[in-house]
Amino acid sequence: MSKSREFLPVRIAVLTVSDTRSLAEDRSGDVLAARITDxxxxxxxxxxxxxxxxxxxxQLRKWCADPQIDVVISTGGTGLTGRDVTVEAHRDVYEKEIDAFGTVFTIVSMQKIGTSAVQSRATGGVANGTYLFALPGSPGACKDAWDEILLKQLDYRHMPCNFVEILPRLDEHHRRK
Structure with missing residues (x-):
């Protein structure tokens, strides 16, 4: 962390993808919301x-069009079953995929759950100047992704580089030259 840089908060939307959960039962969304505000x-x-x-x-497109949202984090629907379509929905929206996000998430997961990490299809990307991340639906996976990756990359003080410092340039290809 650079002591010469000031913390810059970002605005994050949280989406839980589930056929069965309500907000009252959304442990993974609660984990993310608590960590984001903390x-x-x-x-x-x-x-x-x-x-x-x-x-x-x-919904991802709506949030990407909203100038009050910098980041979208979804949880759930990243597995291998027939109903797991979150990754496909994210990729329908991405302008650019952050390929290394899934790789780094797998490395982090391997330390916790071993080879079961191969069942996750966590992904990240960018669309319309907004970061999008799709995480598995377990609270543990959300903790791991936030604590080991997103906490650092969404902090402007993190060096040598971070997602926040390039946030203003994500949509430069949409602007007139």
């Missing part, structure tokens, strides 16, 4: 949607 960031919005690809992609 880190000094703002919860810009929070929703639960069913495992429906078009519905998830539509």
């Amino acid at each position: 880190a000094g960031h703002e919860i810009a919005d929070r929703l639960i949607l069913q495992d429906e690809r078009a519905q998830i992609a539509d």
Whole structure:
């Protein structure tokens, strides 16, 4: 962490993808919301949607079009079953995929759950100047992704580089030259 840089909070929307959970039972969303606010960031919005690809992609696009949202983190629907469509919905929206996010998440997960980490399809990307991350639906996976990756990358003070410092340039290709 650079002591010469000031902390810059970001506005984060949290999406839980589940056919069965309500907000009262959303442990993974609760884990993310608590960690986001504890880190000094703002919860810009929070929703639960069913495992429906078009519905998830539509919500991601709405949040990406909202200038009050910098980051979207979803939890759930990243597995291998037929109803797990969150990754596909994210990729429907991405302009660029952050390939190394899934790789780093797998490395972190391997330390906790061993080879079972291969069952996760966690992903990250960028669309319309907004970061998007799809995490597995378990509270442990959300803790690992936040504590080991996102906490650092969403902190402007993290060196040698972080997601926050390039946030203003994510949509530069949309602007006139």
